[in-house]
Amino acid sequence: MRLAVIDLGTNTFHLLIAEGIDKILYKTTVPVLLGQGRINQHIIIPEAMERGIRTLSQFKATIDSYQADVVKAVATSAVRSAENGQEFVDKAAETGIHIEVISGEAEAGYIFKGVMATGLIQQTTLVMDIGGGSTEFIICNPQGELWKKSYNIGAARLMQAYFHADPLGEDEHRSILNLLDNTLTDLKVACAAHTPSLLVGSAGAFESFAALLNDGNEISGVPSASLDIDQYKTLSKHLITSTHQERAGMKGLISLRVDMIVIAAIITDYVLEHMDINRLSLSAYDLKWGILADQLLGKHG
Known part of the structure; x- marks a missing residue:
């Protein structure tokens, strides 16, 4: 089974494509800075949201090229604490990436x-x-x-x-x-x-x-x-x-x-x-x- 894992962090988005812990096919980290500017006001600013969605679109193209069987995308603090976090999740779904917002x-x-x-x-x-x-x-x-x-x-x-x-x-x-x-x-x-x-x-x-x-x-x-x-x-x-x-x-x-x-x-x-x-x-x-x-x-x- 070929797995694609996306970790949507507050600073960086990570993509890992693997067939096992010791068999990594692709790995990248992109500095999206989703929490830029107003994380303490619980807002994802428009520029950060745009960077995030653009990065996810790129990830989707890479995942498709590797023909991953399973895609698991999880979002953490920046998305779960943002008042407009659901808006980000909805926009991400339009790229074909379906995000699970996980608890701490x-x-x-x-x-x-x-x-x-x-x-x-x-x-x-x-x-x-x-x-x-x-x-x-x-x-x-x-x-x-x-x-x-x-x-x-x-x-x-x-x-x-x-x-x-x-x-x-x-x-x-x-x-x-x-x-x-x-x-x-x-x-x-x-x-x-x-x-x-x-x-x-x-x-x-x-x-x-x-x-x-x-x-x-x-x-x-x-x-x-x-x-x-x-x-x-x-x-x-x-x-x-x-x-x-x-x-x-x-x-x-x-x-x-x-x-x-x-x-x-x-x-x-x-x-x-x-x-x-x-x-x-x-x-x-x-x-x-x-x-x-x-x-x-x-x-x-």
Whole structure:
């Protein structure tokens, strides 16, 4: 069976065409920026909607050329929180792409399945996926999920709300930390109960962290990689205090993440410190791989 998976994220749209986890026929990522401008006002602006529909039309042509048997397209935070999200779904249907808008809990479940497929989950682990609109946390072990939750603290959402100085101001930094204090209370309780010993970051910003720690070279061809925690902390301090221009010149940091990486570093630092975790790994498999694994297992949901 040939599967096509579309992950409609807040920042990027992803297309994966595969016949198995280890048999990827086509993969692409397009920076659509669906949450541009007014994500915190729950609106997809016209320019972003147009970019999204144009990208889906291109995806449909590619899917047709590969003659995929099954197409699974899911939309996450930007669409589910937008007042005009249904309008986007309806326009997408006109291209031949039928979108399922999934809940934050379902999103976390797919992320878990993607990370599980890497073989990384060997002990009690906290999985984190920092998206543009939301961030998902899953506490799990080799037997399965223990706890999961999605929070509306994505990098694009926080950047639009708090990141207005270059470099990030101390007051802005403190405001983000205060928000995390007020938002992640139940995550702290869950981590205290389950005591995860490893933090796994799912793709996205963590791929950028890994590349920056690897002399600017993308880590490719492997489903997971261990990140040196001390080197990460040094990098994080540098990212948070750097200017836009300085980050734009960093080898291994794609333009989409030049500013959002600062928010991702703040969230990651907070989790490592407050959840008392001192080991960090990257999972190259994320939500789209979880959907792929789910479809291959014949569990549609």
